[in-house]
Amino acid sequence: MKEQLEKLRHEALNLISGAADFSALENARVRFLGKKGELTAILKQMGRLSPEERPIIGQLANAVREALDEAIETRRQALEEKALSERLVKEELDVTIPGTPAKMGHRHPMSIVLQEATDIFVSMGFSVAEGPEVELSEYDFDRLNIPVGHTVREWQDTFYITEDEAVHLRCQTSPVQARVMEKTQPPIRIISPGRVYRKDEVDATHSPMFHQIEGLVVDRGVTMGDLKGTLNALVRKLYGPETKTRFRPHHFPFTEPSCEVDVQCFVCGGGGCRVCKGEGWIELLGAGMVHPKVLRASGIDPDVYSGFAFGIGLERMTMLRFDIDDMRLLFENDMRFLSQFQGV
Amino acid sequence: MRLSRKWLSEYTNITASSKEYADRMTMTGSKVEMTEEPAESIKNVVVGRVVAMERHPNADLLWICQVDVAQEEPVQIVTGAQNVSVGDLVPVALHKSLLPGGVKITKGKLRGVASQGMLCSLSELTLDTHDFPYAIEDGIFILQEDCKPGDDIRPIIGADDSIVEFEITNNRPDCLSMIGLARESAATFDTELKLPDITPVKGTGDIREHLAVEVENPELCPRYTARMVKNIKIEPSPKWLRQRLRAAGVRPINNIVDITNYVMLEYGQPMHAFDYACLEGGKIVVRTAREGETMNTLDGTPRALTPDMLVIADLHRPVGVAGVMGGENSEITENTKYAVFESATFSGVSVRKTAMALGMRTDASSRFEKGLDPENTVRALERACQLVEQLGAGEVIGGIIDVAAPAQEPSRLPLDADKIRALLGADIPEEFMVKTLVKLGFEVENGIVEVPSWRGDIEHYSDLAEEVARFWGYDKIEPTLFADKTGMGGLTEEQALTRQADALCRALGYSEIYTYSFTSPSDANKISLPEDSPLRSAVTILNPLGEDTSVMRTTSLPSMLQTLAVNSNHRNENVRLYEFAKVYRPCGGTLPEERVMMTFGAYGDMDFYGLKGAVEALLSGLRVKDVTFTAERENPSYHPGRCALVRSGDMVLGVLGEVHPLVAKNYDLDRAYTAELDMSALVACRDKEPRYVPLPKYPAITRDLAVVCDAKTPVGELAACIKKAGGKLLRDVTLFDVYTGSQVPEGKKSVAFSLTLRADDMTLTDEHADETVKNILTALLDAHGATIR
Structure with missing residues (x-):
């Protein structure tokens, strides 16, 4: 029996280590170690052995079983490793083939700039107020110190809805100032983005409908210095911390003192170029201290409170930001245009 | 200016x-x-004297001139002009000279004869006979100025400015x-200001013997002043005056007209001169035009006047449109002997409206329309008379006619330095404020500021603050932030939700568009709105730029379809768009209701379910609750079989579907898909914020269930029926197949759902599951005649 076992061990180990694949290995396992396998068959003959031989042979049989188990496991691992490395080779891809397109939408460039500006103001404690676009002349004109007879009230400048001129399409976002002040006592700190309308024919720099971002701060002791500080903060966040601004005296009916704010041309750095038309400065927005008549017209005492207001043209900011040279592109919505502003 | x-x-x-x-x-x-x-546009052009001339041997019309330009030798210049004689002083463009318009002159040969430059005509120096009335248009400019050979031409022609x-x-x-x-x-x-010293010319005689002025509409003409001049000698103005007018962009005409223009430029007060002989009845009446009156203005154009226009008339007829332009019938001519100078103030609004109605904005009207200072009228008038004397243009008649409303008291306000400093946030000394205001013509005494008559814009301390700040320097005001005044900013729920929706749309592959809020009334037809649709009643612009932009949109669909069409025309493939589009719906009040419609549009690689999937994802991403879709067959803009109303509970959120083929055709589109959702309804229908629910402790059982039912039965109704019958064990119902074809009888369909069943307190057995499925099948049979397949 001993020879039988040794022979079995020898033969089995050869077969196992030579098994070419998992099924050959399994066949070998069944053949030698299965319930009806050869080792079992040999062990069934144990009864015929003498009591002295039995433990010796038993030990040997166990050793053979262990050896075979171990060999099978070793072989199985080797086969697995081989199979894996074959699979990895077989599965190699050409990584230079483009990926499967994931469909992503695009933000309109004006939304990009609007959200940026909104976030900057919100971080400075502003809320976002809204107001109607079909507006009463009371809010858009009367309360803003634009008296009857003022040129912006002309029918050639403003779109009218009623013959008596009481209702028109607002020509600025400023009526929201009046609406907010009417409802809220200071402190007030709002911006109000929205659509405005003026009777301009469509061309590369004009549109009868465009967007503004209005700003209004009213409180005790608000100064022109605060106006400068706030707008500087906006400009530096939008165009970089080194951007220089220039506050230039100007005139608006609803602010006094008034100014226009220029930024140093970010294309040429102030030396003069095509974008700034050689001036080195680009006009960005209008602003000023809220006119006392405007405060009073909406129920705020100008002897107690002061404030500043500003209005920014969103189209202009967007066009400057992305070097867009024709305003019509913003309202045509050609995908070839819209898809250019990814990742901003 | x-x-x-x-x-x-x-x-x-x-x-x-x-x-x-x-x-x-x-x-x-x-x-x-x-x-x-101007000095930089002319270089190396000097005065020369023609010292010798001979005919060109090879050209009959050319002259060879020897010109003394104060160099060692005369220069030789060939000219084709025929008006030059020996001894003439002429402008000479030397070798390497520059003329206006970037014209460069170099030496060369003309028909074989060397020419070292060019003799210049008036037009080559951008001048004309109005600048130098003694010169001629066609030919060389023969100078009659006090100059000598070699002199720079620029100061002589006024180009040194x-x-x-x-x-x-x-x-x-x-x-x-x-x-x-x-x-x-x-x-x-900070330099000294010297104003012209005007001593009124006394004159001889009395204007009242010749002229009477009556102002019928004092509210439109607060002040009318006039003086007269006799024995007028019409001639060109002197050179200094002509050059100043030219520099200001005004064409010199003759001494009397030039004086009125000069005074307007100098004082900002438009003036007019009438030929007295043309004023019938020796009378000027300032009145509104009579119905049907007409008049030719100075530019020779006939003007139909209307009763809302203010005119200057004589006894019978208009002789000028007040503040806009004089009439041809009373124009100053060579034969004028007596002239009336008018210096008046007219209502700015009235002048503007008249100028606009006549379509003629003039230098005068553009000044009057801003509202001029009545005090300035007499100063200007006296200045004009002074110039008449100075120029020897005529003799001033004594007296002045001044029809004026009582003069306004100068306005006074306190100089509150502290308030000005506080408003500006700048520590500006009071002395600086006083000095600045005085420089600008204000009088400051004992802390009271008297505003000059020409500064009608100054009413309040903030106006004074601006005057001070302008000259202190806006750039010297220190930028500050109101950091100590804390405020809470932020977005409202709707604003924040809009941003979230915006991000979701892009994640779903849709791109944002901005379209005009005004549209064409014909859009209603293009999207097949019924005649009685309330959406046909729109806010109408009374003075639109054109029909295409004449109504405020009541629906966002046409703009979206139009944009899809634009993209389709550009052959952009697989386009998916969205817009937060405001619509404006009249609601009986003074102002319309303005609503934001989230609008989607797509074509190309898209179908009904593709768009519906995006809408479902959006609504779920915004936590809109109880969303259902039901067939909508009545919306005329949509395919009757491919349109759904979207609801949250009972509230309609909007509509989605395939655009009706006829509507699509109106926009040259093939198949297009759109959805319109009311943003405020989405906000109103949001579910409350989720709270954590413990993860299931017991396993779920899944069962697939295929039933055969009438082909018309909506799957949504089957699913609702299953949910109701499934009770609390049924956790999820997912459709995985809808089939019609050979395996299913005609008129029927097979619908397969995957059901997930689970209990929170025990592991379900097959018996539990079987019982639930049995209940579901019973319900499906009862409600829809559906049987298990």
Whole structure:
């Protein structure tokens, strides 16, 4: 029996280590170690052995079983490793083939700039107020110190809805100032983005409908210095911390003192170029201290409170930001245009 | 407003370079638009004297001139002009010279004869006979000026100037004048201001013997002043005057007309001169035009006048449109002997409306429309008479006619230095404030500021603050942040939700568009709105730019379809768009209701379910609750079999579907898919914020269930029925197949769902599951006649 076992061990180990694949290995396992396998068959003959031989042979049989188990496991691992490395080779891809397109939408460039500006103001404690676009002349004109007879009230400048001129399409976002002040006592700190309308024919720099971002701060002791500080903060966040601004005296009916704010041309750095038309400065927005008549017209005492207001043209900011040279592109919505502003 | 630096130097002495002048004036509020340097457009052009002439041997019409230009030798120049004689002084463009318009002159040969430059005509120097009435248009400019060979031509023709073009804001009509700008300049550069010394000319006789003035509409003409001149000798104005007019961009005409223009430029007060002989009845009546009256203005154009226009008339007929333009019938001509100078103030609004109605904005009307100072009328009138004497243009008649409303008291307000400092946030000394205001013509005494008559824009301490700040320098105001005044900013729920929706749309592959809020009334037909649709009643613009932009949109669909069409025309493939589109719906009040419609549009690689999937994802991403879709067959813009109403509970959120083929055709689109959702309804239908629910402890059982039912039965109703019958064990119902075809009887369909069943307190057995499925099947049979397949 001993020879039988040794022979079995020898033969089995050869077969196992030579098994070419998992099924050959399994066949070998069944053949030698299965319930009806050869080792079992040999062990069934144990009864015929003498009591002295039995433990010796038993030990040997166990050793053979262990050896075979171990060999099978070793072989199985080797086969697995081989199979894996074959699979990895077989599965190699050409990584230079483009990926499967994931469909992503695009933000309109004006939304990009609007959200940026909104976030900057919100971080400075502003809320976002809204107001109607079909507006009463009371809010858009009367309360803003634009008296009857003022040129912006002309029918050639403003779109009218009623013959008596009481209702028109607002020509600025400023009526929201009046609406907010009417409802809220200071402190007030709002911006109000929205659509405005003026009777301009469509061309590369004009549109009868465009967007503004209005700003209004009213409180005790608000100064022109605060106006400068706030707008500087906006400009530096939008165009970089080194951007220089220039506050230039100007005139608006609803602010006094008034100014226009220029930024140093970010294309040429102030030396003069095509974008700034050689001036080195680009006009960005209008602003000023809220006119006392405007405060009073909406129920705020100008002897107690002061404030500043500003209005920014969103189209202009967007066009400057992305070097867009024709305003019509913003309202045509050609995908070839819209898809250019990814990742901003 | 164009300003000549040379002219300016008469009032105040400023030596700054053009750039510095422009920069500093801009920063004190007089914005410089442009600076012109005529001197730089002419180089190396000098006076020459023709010392000898001979005919060109090879050309009959050419002359060979020897010209003394104060060099060692005369230069030889060939000219084709026939008006030159030996001894004439002429402008000579030498070798390597520059003429206006960038024309470069170099030496060369004309028909084989060397020419070392060019003799110049008026037009080559951008002049005409109005500048030099003794010269001729066709030929060389023969100089009759006090000059000698070798002199630079530029000072002689007035090209040694620097012209500054200002943008003047509406509140400062006083700056539409040399004196106004001189005042601003002197305050900017802190130089002395010298104004013309006007001593009224006494004259002889009395104007009242010749002329009477009646103002019928004093509210439209607060002041009308007039003086007269007799024995007029019409001739060209002297050169200094012509050059100043030219520098200001005004064409010289003759001495009397030039005087009125000169005074307008100098004082900002438009004036007019009438030929007295043409004023019938020796009377001027300032009145509104009568129905049907007409008149030719000075430009020769017939004008139909209307009763809302103010005119200057004689006894019978209009002789001028007040503040706009004089009439041809009373024009100053060579034969004028007696002239009436008018210097008046008219209502700005009235002048503007008249000028606009007549379609003629003039230098005069653009000044009057801003509202002029009545006090300025007499100054201008006296200045004109002074110039008449100075120029020897005629004899001034004694007396002045002045029809005026009582003069207004000058307005006074306190100089509250502390308030000004507080408003500006700048520590400006009171002395600086006083000094600045005085420079600008204010009088300051004992803390009270008296506002000059020409500064009608100053009413409040904030106005004074601006005057002070302009000259203190806006740039010197320290930027501050109101950091100590805390405020809470942020977005409202709707604003925040809009942003979230915006991000979701892009994640779903849709791109944002911005379209016009106004559309064409014909859009209603293009999207097949029924005749009685309330959406046909829109806010209408009374004065639109055109029919296409004449109504405020009541629906966002046409703009979306239009944009899809634009993209389709550009052959953009697989386009998916969205817009937060405001619509404007009349609601019975004074103002319409303005709503934001989230609008989607797509074509290309898209179908009904593709768009529906995006809408479902959006609604779920916004936590809109109880969303259902039901077939909508009545919406005429949509395919009747491919349109769904979207609801949250009972509230309609909007509509989605395939665009009706006829509507799509109207936009040259093939198949297109759109959805319109009311943003405020989405906000109103949000579910409350989720709370954590413990993860299931017991396993779920899944069962697949295929039933056969009538082909018309909506799957949504089957699913709702299953959910109801499934009770609380049924956790999820997912459709995985809808089949019609050979395995299923005609008119029927097979619908397969995957059911997930689970209990929270035990592991379900097959018996539990079987019982639930049995209940479901019973319900499906009862409600829809559906049987298990």
